[in-house]
Amino acid sequence: MARVLILGKNGQVSTYLQRDLAASHEVVVAGREIMDLANPEKVYDALKEISPEIIINAAAYTAVDAAETDCETAFAINRDSVTEIARYAGDTKIPLIHYSTDYVFPGDASEPYLESDKVGPSGVYGQSKLEGEQAIRDSDALAITLRTSWVYSNYGKNFYKTMLALSEQRDELNVVNDQIGSPTYAGSISAATKQLVDIIVEQGGLLPEQKGVYHFTCQGQTSWSDFARAIFVEHEITEVKVIGIPTSEYPTPAIRPPFSVLNTKKLMKVFGVSLPHWGTALSQCVAETMAAAGK
Numbered sequence: 001m002a003r004v005l006i007l008g009k010n011g012q013v014s015t016y017l018q019r020d021l022a023a024s025h026e027v028v029v030a031g032r033e034i035m036d037l038a039n040p041e042k043v044y045d046a047l048k049e050i051s052p053e054i055i056i057n058a059a060a061y062t063a064v065d066a067a068e069t070d071c072e073t074a075f076a077i078n079r080d081s082v083t084e085i086a087r088y089a090g091d092t093k094i095p096l097i098h099y100s101t102d103y104v105f106p107g108d109a110s111e112p113y114l115e116s117d118k119v120g121p122s123g124v125y126g127q128s129k130l131e132g133e134q135a136i137r138d139s140d141a142l143a144i145t146l147r148t149s150w151v152y153s154n155y156g157k158n159f160y161k162t163m164l165a166l167s168e169q170r171d172e173l174n175v176v177n178d179q180i181g182s183p184t185y186a187g188s189i190s191a192a193t194k195q196l197v198d199i200i201v202e203q204g205g206l207l208p209e210q211k212g213v214y215h216f217t218c219q220g221q222t223s224w225s226d227f228a229r230a231i232f233v234e235h236e237i238t239e240v241k242v243i244g245i246p247t248s249e250y251p252t253p254a255i256r257p258p259f260s261v262l263n264t265k266k267l268m269k270v271f272g273v274s275l276p277h278w279g280t281a282l283s284q285c286v287a288e289t290m291a292a293a294g295k
């Protein structure tokens with residue numbers, strides 16, 4: 001059992017982490033009322049006050065399009081506060097688990113990206129997350145950075161919930177078919193993170209050879225349009241037609257990587273941990289949606 005601090009209160013990943021970790025650890029949650037990550041200069045002292053044994057940073061500025069114009073806040077939260085969290089973890093020698101994103105890559109590959117592949121974000125969000133990763137790497141913290149992708153769940157704002165909401169209003173949906181990635185259920189992220197926390201606690205900390213970046217997504221790959229179709233199949237929604245469209249017909253302020261599948265073998269090799277196939281995870285998420293609706 002360890003005193004685990006989760007940063008981020010109502011976020012997708014944070015919500016599942018709070019539930020999954022509470023069974024075997026003392027969980028302390030710091031929302032923005034305790035630690036506003038837009039004010040990096042206050043982060044170190046706030047951490048000192050809480051005095052955790054492990055930190056999981058599930059908080060981030062995740063509004064990809066808004067980040068293009070709200071750069072200052074994105075960098076304050078995703079880089080400068082992460083720098084402070086890593087400084088605290090380094091000074092106190094406590095393990096840090098941090099999440100990053102597939103958006104650190106340009107998306108021009110044809111094979112799943114390795115952790116060692118060249119990064120090159122195409123937008124402010126990706127750049128701010130990358131600089132957060134680099135701040136951790138350049139610190140003394142024994143930390144692992146888990147790059148995940150296409151996160152969805154029954155909480156917060158995400159593609160899964162958007163598709164279900166739109167299916168009640170329309171019988172045809174245009175969805176992008178030329179961006180390929182790995183949809184990752186926040187419940188799967190949480191379950192695999194719990195495995196890591198348990199390993200770290202059992203070992204008495206993170207080993208120096210374990211620190212670094214890991215790809216941390218569900219297995220397999222798909223397009224947004226095929227993901228939408230799979231959501232409707234799982235929900236037995238037959239009356240909505242998904243029409244695949246190119247990204248050029250759905251312009252957004254921030255450019256998305258066309259291909260952002262991540263190779264997750266390092267996670268399995270070092271920790272013996274993997275996330276399920278995205279289809280299996282989708283079934284789990286749908287079962288949870290149904291249970292919540294009493295179906």
Ligand SMILES: NC(=O)c1ccc[n+]([C@@H]2O[C@H](COP(=O)([O-])OP(=O)(O)OC[C@H]3O[C@@H](n4cnc5c(N)ncnc54)[C@H](OP(=O)(O)O)[C@@H]3O)[C@@H](O)[C@H]2O)c1
Pocket residue numbers: 007008009010011012013014031032035036037038039057058059060061062077099100101102129147148149150151152156157186
């Ligand atoms: N969502 C995706 O598709 C995706 C893809 C790849 C990687 N990731 C990464 O995965 C991690 C978890 O993402 P998620 O989907 O769970 O994110 P999310 O649902 O958007 O939640 C973000 C969390 O950050 C917190 N937060 C934002 N600004 C804050 C501030 N100024 N001070 C304190 N807390 C603040 C939010 O606070 P409140 O609790 O107050 O709302 C919330 O708990 C992040 O590192 C993200 O970059 C996400």
